[in-house]
Amino acid sequence: MKKMKLVLVGNGMAGIRTLEELLKIAPDLYDITVFGAEPHPNYNRILLSPVLAGEQTLDEIVLNPLSWYEEHGITLHLGKKVVDIDRRKRVVKAEDGTEAEYDRLLLCTGSNPFILPVPGKELAGVIAYRDISDTNTMIEAAATYQHAVVIGGGLLGLEAANGLMLRGMRVTVVHVMPWLMERQLDDVSGKLLQKSLEDRGIAFRIGAHTQALIGDKDGRVMAVQFKDGTEIPADLVVMAAGIRPNTALAEKIGLHCNRGIVVDDTMQTVTDPRIYSVGECAAHRGIAYGLVAPLFEQGKVCATHLAHFGIGRYQGSLTSTKLKVTGIDLFSAGNFMGGDECEEIVMSDPYGGVYKKLVIKDDKLVGACMYGDTVDGSWYFKLLREGRKIADIRDKLMFGESNIGDTGHEGHSRAASMSDNDEVCGCNGVNKGTICKAIKEKGLFTLEEVKKHTKASASCGSCTGLVEQLLMFTAGGDYSKPPTKKAMCGCTDASHQDAREAIKADHLLTIDSVYKALGWRTPNGCSSCRPAVNYYLISTWPKEAKDDPQSRFINERSHANIQKDGTYSVIPRMWGGETSAAELRRIADAVDKYKVPTVKVTGGQRIDLLGVKKEDLVNIWKDIGMPSGHAYAKALRTVKTCVGSEWCRFGTQDSTQMGKDLERAMWRMYAPHKVKFAVSGCPRNCAESGIKDVGIIGVDSGWEMYVGGNGGIKTEVAHFFVKLKTAAEVLEYTGAFCQLYREEGWYLERTVHYISRVGLDYVKKRILEDAPGRKALWERLQFALDGEPDPWFEFDKAAVDTRQFAPVGAV
Amino acid sequence: MSTWKSICAVTDIPVLGARRVERARGGAIAIFRNTEDKVFALLDRCPHKGGPLSQGIVFGESVACPLHNWTIGLADGCARAPDQGCTQRFSVRIDNGVVHLDLDELNSIALDEAQATS
Numbered sequence: 001m002k003k004m005k006l007v008l009v010g011n012g013m014a015g016i017r018t019l020e021e022l023l024k025i026a027p028d029l030y031d032i033t034v035f036g037a038e039p040h041p042n043y044n045r046i047l048l049s050p051v052l053a054g055e056q057t058l059d060e061i062v063l064n065p066l067s068w069y070e071e072h073g074i075t076l077h078l079g080k081k082v083v084d085i086d087r088r089k090r091v092v093k094a095e096d097g098t099e100a101e102y103d104r105l106l107l108c109t110g111s112n113p114f115i116l117p118v119p120g121k122e123l124a125g126v127i128a129y130r131d132i133s134d135t136n137t138m139i140e141a142a143a144t145y146q147h148a149v150v151i152g153g154g155l156l157g158l159e160a161a162n163g164l165m166l167r168g169m170r171v172t173v174v175h176v177m178p179w180l181m182e183r184q185l186d187d188v189s190g191k192l193l194q195k196s197l198e199d200r201g202i203a204f205r206i207g208a209h210t211q212a213l214i215g216d217k218d219g220r221v222m223a224v225q226f227k228d229g230t231e232i233p234a235d236l237v238v239m240a241a242g243i244r245p246n247t248a249l250a251e252k253i254g255l256h257c258n259r260g261i262v263v264d265d266t267m268q269t270v271t272d273p274r275i276y277s278v279g280e281c282a283a284h285r286g287i288a289y290g291l292v293a294p295l296f297e298q299g300k301v302c303a304t305h306l307a308h309f310g311i312g313r314y315q316g317s318l319t320s321t322k323l324k325v326t327g328i329d330l331f332s333a334g335n336f337m338g339g340d341e342c343e344e345i346v347m348s349d350p351y352g353g354v355y356k357k358l359v360i361k362d363d364k365l366v367g368a369c370m371y372g373d374t375v376d377g378s379w380y381f382k383l384l385r386e387g388r389k390i391a392d393i394r395d396k397l398m399f400g401e402s403n404i405g406d407t408g409h410e411g412h413s414r415a416a417s418m419s420d421n422d423e424v425c426g427c428n429g430v431n432k433g434t435i436c437k438a439i440k441e442k443g444l445f446t447l448e449e450v451k452k453h454t455k456a457s458a459s460c461g462s463c464t465g466l467v468e469q470l471l472m473f474t475a476g477g478d479y480s481k482p483p484t485k486k487a488m489c490g491c492t493d494a495s496h497q498d499a500r501e502a503i504k505a506d507h508l509l510t511i512d513s514v515y516k517a518l519g520w521r522t523p524n525g526c527s528s529c530r531p532a533v534n535y536y537l538i539s540t541w542p543k544e545a546k547d548d549p550q551s552r553f554i555n556e557r558s559h560a561n562i563q564k565d566g567t568y569s570v571i572p573r574m575w576g577g578e579t580s581a582a583e584l585r586r587i588a589d590a591v592d593k594y595k596v597p598t599v600k601v602t603g604g605q606r607i608d609l610l611g612v613k614k615e616d617l618v619n620i621w622k623d624i625g626m627p628s629g630h631a632y633a634k635a636l637r638t639v640k641t642c643v644g645s646e647w648c649r650f651g652t653q654d655s656t657q658m659g660k661d662l663e664r665a666m667w668r669m670y671a672p673h674k675v676k677f678a679v680s681g682c683p684r685n686c687a688e689s690g691i692k693d694v695g696i697i698g699v700d701s702g703w704e705m706y707v708g709g710n711g712g713i714k715t716e717v718a719h720f721f722v723k724l725k726t727a728a729e730v731l732e733y734t735g736a737f738c739q740l741y742r743e744e745g746w747y748l749e750r751t752v753h754y755i756s757r758v759g760l761d762y763v764k765k766r767i768l769e770d771a772p773g774r775k776a777l778w779e780r781l782q783f784a785l786d787g788e789p790d791p792w793f794e795f796d797k798a799a800v801d802t803r804q805f806a807p808v809g810a811v
Numbered sequence: 812m813s814t815w816k817s818i819c820a821v822t823d824i825p826v827l828g829a830r831r832v833e834r835a836r837g838g839a840i841a842i843f844r845n846t847e848d849k850v851f852a853l854l855d856r857c858p859h860k861g862g863p864l865s866q867g868i869v870f871g872e873s874v875a876c877p878l879h880n881w882t883i884g885l886a887d888g889c890a891r892a893p894d895q896g897c898t899q900r901f902s903v904r905i906d907n908g909v910v911h912l913d914l915d916e917l918n919s920i921a922l923d924e925a926q927a928t929s
């Protein structure tokens with residue numbers, strides 16, 4: 001079959017990103033032709049400011065070198081401006097006469113700078129700030145001339161002013177509005193910004209109306225004149241008073257434009273179904289975005305439609321802003337001005353140069369504006385996008401994420417001041433220099449890409465915040481914001497929540513049917529999505545959906561923990577941490593018989609046999625004759641107990657018995673991630689109930705129940721949940737809580753993360769305030785666990801493929 | 812001309828799974844089977860830290876190493892970008908549903924590899 005033809009008009013970041021996404025999912029679908037008006041391959045326009053400031057070179061900001069186009073067989077027409085398109089014959093025509101036919105057309109013409117309509121705007125030395133050629137003009141001017149005037153005190157204008165100042169010019173910024181960056185900052189932070197730029201040597205004319213540009217006898221600009229009659233000298237005038245979507249071509253060929261080329265949620269133009277548009281020129285639901293994160297989201301959606309997958313929908317973006325002027329930290333997002341029905345929390349220290357304002361409406365964060373201390377910008381932005389209720393963290397909101405303890409950001413404010421040798425990712429030993437280098441050299445934009453290329457934040461994830469900050473510092477502020485709805489993995493656009501909901505709503509029972517229903521791009525998923533989908537199936541439809549061992553990680557397939565040398569560890573279950581002489585004797589005999597090199601007492605009050613060969617597993621389980629401890633599984637692991645009232649002179653409750661009862665009721669319980677319980681017999685809490693998924697503490701009048709604790713990557717103290725009177729209640733409430741987590745948690749999400757996602761109030765509503773609902777949850781858990789096999793002994797029932805324990809055909 | 816040694820039936824390998832073939836000399840070999848009943852053979856040793864690939868999750872024409880989740884191509888034995896490195900691949904022939912490996916390769920490739928324990 002002949003390939004279809006795709007023509008891209010506009011060789012910029014939005015268009016090329018769309019092509020990259022397209023090539024990922026349908027590499028051979030189209031013959032691709034690209035027209036670019038500039039004589040350069042795709043470069044990172046956002047980094048023009050650091051180039052102007054002399055912090056980076058032009059070569060460093062090229063995103064796709066010419067070889068990339070060659071590699072993908074793309075025909076590239078550089079320096080050829082497209083001037084007409086014949087929509088009937090489907091032909092694109094460039095200024096020099098080059099033509100290209102298309103089946104699908106992608107218009108990414110970007111935007112034009114807005115040039116003030118004042119006399120003298122055509123003088124030499126008057127330029128906009130938009131592309132490499134403007135940047136070069138400025139760099140050259142800075143070498144010859146002295147006075148620069150930047151018209152426009154917005155993001156771009158200030159970055160231009162800073163760059164010119166660093167290149168030795170005397171710079172005045174003219175701004176017609178009452179404070180700088182009025183679209184991103186409120187008056188207080190705008191003035192703080194002005195002061196700190198003034199300290200660096202930039203002059204300002206705030207509220208000044210430019211009337212005319214005055215030229216010298218050679219036709220070069222020499223001064224800027226204001227409405228009040230005053231003048232200031234100017235050898236270079238940079239117009240940075242905003243941008244307008246570049247729709248000239250689209251309008252010429254009759255596409256409907258209204259503040260941009262009007263597109264629908266699939267990025268298809270509303271006028272011509274063969275034509276798509278992405279980027280600054282496209283108007284989606286009335287908004288033309290000028291920041292890179294939304295453009296990339298659009299590109300991703302557009303690519304799925306170009307590839308005939310037709311699954312993505314772009315539904316608009318929330319944006320945030322960061323100024324790329326080294327040493328100045330500001331951040332804003334959402335409705336930072338506040339207004340009717342909004343509440344504001346403000347912290348202001350003008351002398352210390354720190355200002356933070358949070359705008360809250362209906363118990364949700366709707367806007368943030370920060371100056372001087374922007375460490376928590378990405379966190380606030382996350383809260384904003386998620387629309388999470390904040391009542392429970394409101395008192396600490398202003399002090400940032402480290403005071404809430406959500407994801408573990410040890411040392412997170414240090415991103416900028418860290419040295420290149422400082423370690424960022426402790427799991428994989430990746431330092432700051434390596435990460436920054438990869439971001440710059442490989443043109444990485446997202447956390448996912450950084451993870452892939454450097455392995456930073458790819459293991460435990462506790463340095464995620466830090467890596468995001470490095471992305472912000474290195475690549476610019478508006479990158480890297482993962483969308484609210486995160487795809488499970490590269491195989492699909494569906495999120496964990498989408499998968500869970502589809503399985504439940506459509507009564508899906510097999511992995512294949514899930515992949516089909518949600519349009520997976522790969523035939524059998526990958527090592528990341530398949531285990532998740534398998535868990536969702538068996539947890540949603542117990543006794544109906546069949547467990548697929550080949551979709552489980554090796555530990556859950558061989559029911560032992562794989563070690564670094566390929567041997568396994570075996571941890572038998574010891575109910576409540578109690579054992580007996582007979583059990584210890586059998587363990588000792590097995591250690592001798594199978595020459596187990598290491599025997600270790602675990603933190604969970606059990607005994608770990610390390611270094612067992614895979615072919616010995618079945619026999620060692622049999623010889624020991626104790627139940628599986630599930631120490632290898634995303635399941636209930638240990639129930640740690642103290643000795644309790646039976647022996648302890650302080651004990652108020654029989655914690656050991658309570659622990660044994662809990663363990664016997666809930667062992668073999670698979671869950672989104674591992675689950676640990678503890679029961680202490682008095683408030684001295686010797687079993688460490690405060691850092692367990694469910695912690696029970698006996699008091700004289702009953703039991704206190706705590707949830708969502710975690711002793712792992714970042715220690716999380718469990719939340720007090722409820723006080724209960726009887727052991728039967730402890731079982732019911734614990735079971736109901738676990739079942740809620742099993743039904744709603746995302747794969748690999750611990751209870752602490754589940755609770756922080758849905759809110760403790762929601763969990764309380766489901767368990768504490770809804771008695772019939774709680775009983776139903778507890779019953780569903782008992783139904784799921786009833787007859788659940790012990791995988792160490794009931795191989796058939798537990799779907800254990802015993803062939804794995806013996807090699808084949810030795811040679 | 813190659814001499815083909817019969818190893819096991821294709822059906823002895825779980826779909827989207829693997830089996831291990833021990834050798835008297837040299838590292839063990841992992842034989843994989845995917846949903847299309849294609850069979851692949853690699854040295855059972857991840858190029859990263861030597862993890863047993865036979866214990867990984869198989870998908871498409873790849874396997875994810877159980878130790879650190881590197882993705883290794885089953886056809887070429889090479890890590891998927893951005894990771895780098897390759898493990899030895901072995902020729903496979905299927906005859907009447909029986910998997911065969913090349914005896915010359917078995918007796919010559921990766922003989923110095925330490926025998927992994929599992």
